[in-house]
Amino acid sequence: MTTTTTRVALVTGGSGGIGRAVCERLAREGYTVAVHYAGNQARAQGVVDAVTALGSKTILVGGDVADEKEMAAAFDAVENEFGGIDVVVNTAGIMLLSPIAALALDDLDRMHRTNIRGTFVVSQQAARRLRRGGALINFSTSVTRLRFPTYGAYVASKAAVEGMTMVLARELRGRDITVNAVAPGPTATPLFLDGKEQAEIDNLAKAAPLERLGTPDDIAETVAFLAGPARWVNGQVLFTNGGLA
Template identity: 75%
Template sequence: MSNTDTSATPRVALVTGGSGGIGHAIVQRLTADGFAVAVHYAGNAQRAQDIVDEVVAGGGRAIAVGGDVADENAMAAAFDAVETELGGIDVVVNTAGIMILSPVASLDLADLDRMHRTNIRGSFVVSRLAANRLRGGGALINVSTSQTRLQHPTYAPYAASKAAVEALTLILARELRGKDITVNAIAPGPTATALFLEGKDQQTIDRLASLPPLERLGTPDDIAEVAAFLAGPARWINGQVIFPNGGIA
């Protein structure tokens, strides 16, 4: 019997980038579903601890774990801490990533290297650990972007890094045959996080909000709903890229 059917102990999720806007919403949603949650951070330890305190105050169970997602030793230590303190790992939601926008012709290759280190190497590090550490009935959920389909100018470096995440996700799902572990990616459209809104004037925000037929930006809660579905009941969805973007593409 898989751990999905176990009621004696809560399932455990590790959310990388859990102190960010989408990561925070996913932590809240999984906590509401009864998960014990590890809130991962790269630089903002206090923000992660504040989220842990929020979960605990609401009656949930949570810990904070730190580390550079591209550093295999730091992330192995983070996985160790989750297993030691929460008893194991059933779900990994890998939201950690950075976005640097630039036309290809004027791209600073140092920015490209920095972004690809976090988004590509980081996703491989986390996915490799998840492939070896997740319990049966578990789920790995990586995060891509709808920009892999939209082809908007200045997004090429970022979209290229996320296209690599999609390829990793789809192939890993097939490599884990027989382990009862699902591997999927979420590819959000424009989502109203503080990071997304920073530096954009109202005209730009309104233009992006008008793109989907639903005529609004996504919210972190919209993305968290999809993550919760893939983390829990969606056992027959595997090796897929899901596009929560209101029909933009």
């Protein structure tokens, strides 16, 4: 085990578009970064290599976010390697779109398992293990305000994330741990762009007053703020969307 005064962050879904940007941004801020993945180990290893190239210590951990035993093992691995955890960023999630009337209930269950149960499992581990001065950052979506058609089940899962985040912030009274959620707007990630026509992407890019899609780096900047200097921001949902909602 390495004992260090450097802040240690665990990023779930660290191999995804936003997850990778968060890992790299925190590395630039001087964090030790544990990169979590669920399925694509090779892609996650690429993030580990990028974090190492930025001069930060890192470790690769795997596991299903909805499996409490696997996530307990992932948290154990980070603590054993670095002595503790200061920041947990829970970017892991899936998005399956369909009108509510037509949605396959198996898809609803998949999103519930990853987005709700997975966030709950990771939040539970974070609540038990984060050191004083720590931060938990969950992920919602700006579509809870935008209310786009076909996003009903996804929004339902993310509204649940917001609810549990607000409650947990209050349950950790006296621990000096902040709990917040980031709610990105349309962001140019593979998850968002997949299956969309170019005209739809262009329309969404023009909708915000800044007239562009968000980037993973835009979201990572908000995460870095909540992870470090934002000690007086607690129990909040930060809508990071260029003014779209």
